[in-house]
Amino acid sequence: MFFHFVKRRKYWYLISLLIIIPGIISLLFRGLNLGIDFTGGNLIELEFERTVTVQEVRTVLARHGLEQSVIQLSGERQVLLRTGVISEERNQDLVAALEDELGALTVLRNNAVGPVIGKELTQRAILALVIAAAAMVVYISWRFEFKQGIAAVVALLHDALVTLSLFSLFWLQVDSAFVAAILTVLGYSINATIVIFDRIRENRKTAKKTEPLESVIDRSLWQTLARSINTALTVLFMLVALYFLGGTTLRTFVLALIIGITSGTYSSIFISSQVWLDLREKLPKSKKPAGAEA
Secondary structure, three states: OOOOOOOOHHHHHHHHHHHHHHHHHHHHHOOOEEOHHHHOEEEEEEEEOOOOOHHHHHHHHHHOOOOOOEEEEEOOOEEEEEEOOOOHHHHHHHHHHHHHHHOOEEEEEEEEEOOOOOHHHHHHHHHHHHHHHHHHHHHHHHHOOHHHHHHHHHHHHHHHHHHHHHHHHOOOEEOHHHHHHHHHHHHHHHHHHHHHHHHHHHHHHHOOOOOOHHHHHHHHHHHHHHHHHHHHHHHHHHHHHHHHHOOHHHHHHHHHHHHHHHHHHHHHHHOHHHHHHHHHHHOOOOOOOOOOOO
């Protein structure tokens, strides 16, 4: 092996910290650019006399600085708009512009609404993630060992923080699709990490007693490297195409997936196994849980 992943682990940690630390500072002082799903706004339901498309409606909204609004078609002529908080005057100007450019319409509903994702729902989502992380630690501890479970959760935290950091640093809008993307990324990342841990376990069974653990990990990473990269590229090719060719409303979701999948691939190769090795070296040796595999 001409390249050693493990010996250079401090560099991999540094690369991650160069993204995460500025991101945490940005999150603390500026927060996230929350979309209307979190902040609430105006709900406008319209019925046109002719068939309209989402793109036609979005073009009009973009001229009024509301291109991030949620647009839903109901049938061919009814449109449901969910915008950010806007004044009554701006609201009336928007409806008038839609009528001028897209034809006669009837206003079925036009009122202020609260956030779709409330504080309570956000807290429950965080609690669910904490419970899921604890369950992953238990499972991986039983399947492999406790320190690998901790390392896997550290990798998941890394992926979530990288995605949140970049969205905060570049002030990208966060909506309900972003939450779904984060959950998808965590599922992808933990699967990639477990594949590598499984290969490390197999190689430890057949390794010579004199072979250092660093060498076993490096060999395992090389053996799974093609799988990790090919899987990630297959997903990323599709996501990049979807980002440029898909609708505007999908872009937040797709961009979060692109960042998360890239980070998840990186953490599974460069972070999780190395964190596990550091934990083995620096923490007292723990007994393997009953029922665990060798």
